[in-house]
Amino acid sequence: MTEETIVITGAGQRIGFALASHFRSKGYRVITSYRSEKPGVTALRELGITCIQADFSSDGAIHQFAREIAELNVEIRALIHNASDWNAESKTDDYAALLNDMLQIHVKTPYLLNLALSPFMTSDSPAGSDIIHFTDYVVRKGSEKHIAYSASKAALDNMTLSFAQKLAPGVKVNSIAPALIMFNEGDDEAYKKKALSKSLMAIAPGEQEVVNAVEFIMNSNYMTGQSINLDGGRALK
Numbered sequence: 001m002t003e004e005t006i007v008i009t010g011a012g013q014r015i016g017f018a019l020a021s022h023f024r025s026k027g028y029r030v031i032t033s034y035r036s037e038k039p040g041v042t043a044l045r046e047l048g049i050t051c052i053q054a055d056f057s058s059d060g061a062i063h064q065f066a067r068e069i070a071e072l073n074v075e076i077r078a079l080i081h082n083a084s085d086w087n088a089e090s091k092t093d094d095y096a097a098l099l100n101d102m103l104q105i106h107v108k109t110p111y112l113l114n115l116a117l118s119p120f121m122t123s124d125s126p127a128g129s130d131i132i133h134f135t136d137y138v139v140r141k142g143s144e145k146h147i148a149y150s151a152s153k154a155a156l157d158n159m160t161l162s163f164a165q166k167l168a169p170g171v172k173v174n175s176i177a178p179a180l181i182m183f184n185e186g187d188d189e190a191y192k193k194k195a196l197s198k199s200l201m202a203i204a205p206g207e208q209e210v211v212n213a214v215e216f217i218m219n220s221n222y223m224t225g226q227s228i229n230l231d232g233g234r235a236l237k
């Protein structure tokens, strides 16, 4: 038996959680990875979403996650690479480990999952199937506070181009490059004011904005190898 399936990495909270609940409410089978058990993961299970524990810091865990999905005999409509850590140089003095961690989650994980799971992306829908990478506004500008994070997201942006070529025409491969979407718990008022002032729109738009961008990509019959800048016009400020 096959069922149109959406695979989302790192969906236990925030944007990944919003995407998983959205697609489940539309009737898709949804499979997510989660690293740590948390209330969001319980809530996903209650919605009937398959949640597979996977900490992608080891290559073995990436391969195991792909194997578990392959064994479910699914037809993947979309593979959404959401899992990410936003680690800063200021929080460590082990820069080699930081760079490894950033490359592991933002480059090696999507690279290996795309190669392992693209054979299961054979949707009959006119828009085909989709791979969506979440990059970041900083891909265009760099970031002095998140150098390794920014470099790894830039590599992911580049992989969008290569996989778009490799997998066309059956699979479209695109990126979403967000700037501020939502604040983190503990962000203080001074930080929020500064962050908001960086874009023309001057808002933190929330998860639904990303859900809308994913829907836009999936509904396109023609767009591949592109990046959507979901950044409130930040580059123009």
Ligand SMILES: NC(=O)C1=CN([C@@H]2O[C@H](COP(=O)(O)OP(=O)(O)OC[C@H]3O[C@@H](n4cnc5c(N)ncnc54)[C@H](OP(=O)(O)O)[C@@H]3O)[C@@H](O)[C@H]2O)C=CC1
Residues within 6 Å of the ligand: 009, 010, 011, 012, 013, 014, 015, 016, 034, 035, 036, 038, 054, 055, 056, 057, 081, 082, 083, 084, 085, 086, 105, 134, 135, 136, 137, 177, 178, 179, 180, 181, 182, 183
């Ligand atoms: N929020 C924003 O304003 C912006 C977001 N983005 C991008 O959008 C995407 C979603 O953002 P957001 O919801 O804020 O992300 P979060 O940082 O809140 O969540 C990311 C998820 O990825 C999981 N994860 C992290 N590292 C690993 C790992 N090694 N193995 C497995 N899972 C892992 C985390 O698991 P756990 O629950 O265990 O921590 C977490 O649930 C990300 O790719 C992000 O970089 C880009 C720009 C702005």
Ligand SMILES: Nc1nc2c(c(=O)[nH]1)N=C([C@H](O)[C@@H](O)CO)CN2
Residues within 6 Å of the ligand: 083, 084, 085, 086, 136, 178, 179, 180, 181, 182, 183, 184, 195
């Ligand atoms: N994995 C994450 N990546 C990013 C986050 C986050 O919370 N988790 N947050 C940001 C910021 O919102 C930034 O764009 C503005 O402060 C960037 N990436």
